Amino acid sequence: MTMRADTIPGQVTLASWAVQQRKVRPQRFTPPADGLTFAFYGRMSTVDFQDRTSSCRWQRDYAEDLVAGRGRIVAEFFDEGVSRRVAWPDRPQAARLLAAVADPARGFDAIVVGEYERAFHGQQLEQLSLTLVEHGVQLWLPETYGPVDFDNPRQLALLDLLGVHSQREVARARRRTSAAMRAQAELQGRHLGGRPPYGYRLVDAGPHPNRAHAAWGRRLHRLEPDPTTAPWVRWIFEQRLNGRSVASIARRLNDSGVPCPSGADPARNRHRSGQRWMLTTVAAILANPRYTGRQVWNRHRTDHDDVHPDDAVTRHHEVQRRNAAPQWVISRQIAHPPLVTEEQFVAVQAVHTAPTPADGTPRRYLLAGLLFCGVCGRLMDSHWVHGRPGYRCRHGYTSTRTKTSPRPKILYLREDHLLDRIRHDRGLHRHHPALRSPDPEKLTACLRTNNMIIVCDHRAWTVESETEVHPLNPQGSGLPATAKIPAQRNGNHAKHEEPSLFVWK
Template structure:
């Protein structure tokens, strides 16, 4: 196709001359444009390091060579900045293509792809097949030199190979990138991108160490205290170290009109109101180790959880749960000016403020955070009943949510009974003799120090360490009633005994 060029009126340009050199033949001898109507689909991952025009052009050239003489491309769908791991219904242009496939007046008969790995990943072809077959739409791939025969198991098995190769390519790239970022964070303390934490701002840190990137003009950045917000971070930590609760600190910030992070930096937070501090915001600041001056990486990881499938296509959504502190990558040297010392940060993590009840001293739960529900996997809630510490799990049920039917029975555990079982279990004491101590605080300290947890359900209690699982079996004929907190209101005694029956395994 000739490109447009600026030309002086009346002057013959190279482009106009080239157009005039086409050969003309009688129309009855000119082959008519017949055949299949194709929808072209292509994709590129990044917009920062790839050119949309060139990437789309070479993929479409491959597709046009494939369908030459057998049809023509009538419509184009091209996704930009979308990973191949993303399911088709979650890609903007691929989703439009799927919607067009389901439309009887779609205007095309087949889909053509310029490169398998650009369009498909893993088992996506297998998931797309029922949709294409149901609507009678062919899929043309360069790997099959034409249409895919969905009824040919040998051909489908062959196409599994590029799908696996595409998945392997993504995995290898992720592994290399992760290993490099780990080294850069730990050994160099390098800022690896993203917005600066509240209290800091980004400043220039010199040219990029990679010569190619430096030639392109890329530069490094580092964190520097923000004169406007850094004093507020120091004040938050000082108040926490003085014993104040997160809620009271948040109220003071709002009452004094201190701009919240989204209000102080609205350009990076257009999706937030920027009006008030939230409890979660203050809690996040108090638990961010980067305020110590260390670069900390890998505090969160990305999971791809399954969501409701779209027909036969498996879809995912990304979640970023927090990693445990031992999995963090911490720089060996101070990477930026600290706002708090490491001692202050560690001390702040050990503070747990609890409201003092009007009828006595603060309630103490020795096993808080160590008990897990064996039914749903949640950490059990601390629950004070009849003057004793206990724990319960409602399996995600709250009063604001409609009761599910059927729903697992609420699990209750008394702290004193559980500690008694731990002190009596001889098999557990062979490997952890400290757990035989009559001092409850020594027992719980040993559990926390050795990363041990207690998992409970309605039938069994187990003590789990990183390397072993111990079943806490009570000696003799121990009644099940020890595992239940007594009923909180009067009722039929027989019904209560039936509901609190416990069978040990």
């Protein structure tokens, strides 16, 4: 019978042998512990590129070295996959730690961290200090060689410096990463990760150009047309070029039983139902320039907006926003097989399927996209009233929302009044003489060429560009800035209309 080595009676393992080698010193030479109990807090940013065990271990080792001889760690709170930018109340483990701090029976006297940057960013510690002081909980940092004294000016200056350094480290890493990704997209046309667009699939593109990553087995990927879904992408663009509306395209796809993107690739779209085509799905496909074969990066960005609730801790709310087309990074060469030509894509962006008037006369809005509301900052809507083109802004109000009071008055503007005001403004003509043209199309073409917009409110109109702001002269054309709603509206209807101002005359 064979006996395993680790079961032999009396055998000493390596670990037990190492413990026995500890030197015993006289107690009178051992620093007495003050009996403090600590809660350890640590954090790591990503779970795909970091090992939880090793990251937590080195941070805790630093913390244990700091409190050695003066106390012991009795609780552990460690956040995984959380950025340092995230406020403590929004981190799962940090939120648990804050709840424990407020509990009189928390079971620890102080909090210890292994590294400042692992726990805090910017002014987070300054905001949390009020909570810690209120509940009598100490904070121990390696950078202060022990407990933080929030009444010590020198330590407060050090904490401010550490907060700025932590913030700068994040900003520097983001700039470097963004610059590298910009070059990879523009010069190499490299696929930079993420789900492939509907109509494409990912295929192997060879070893990673970075030798270290290649040695680890990392591979590049590129887009290749999917034989099942690529024909439908081409069909969607063809139908749109034929003047078909987005709604009718989506309806036809649903009636034909064509799987929507989340239905065709559910593994990469677990956040979607995968049941039906939606208007937004078709619109997103028609607006995706990657179908031209070019690699396009930086179409969207994530903004971290500060939110200030009732408590003293500043919260960060992540909002994804669309970047303007001039901010996109487009590859110089074709990076993958195109599904549509660049000419087709550009033509599709110009297709509009507005309802056809009853009289069949096309309605043209020369200033569409150039007018912004000076009250709320929104782009004003084109609005045809009394046989004339005009524009309005309801400041975000829709009929699906309950009316609230008070609410800003709806702003209405006439196109011919705006054009006439611009045409007669001599101060504006000094730098842009083409704006005095009697031809409305030439005048509006000059505005677009010079990247100029018009900002209007109930009292003043302004022409703005990237470098100048020019208020339109209210005396230039003799037109009033505002006027009341036309009198032809009946009294019963007017009673239900919210107060508003027209510039109809």
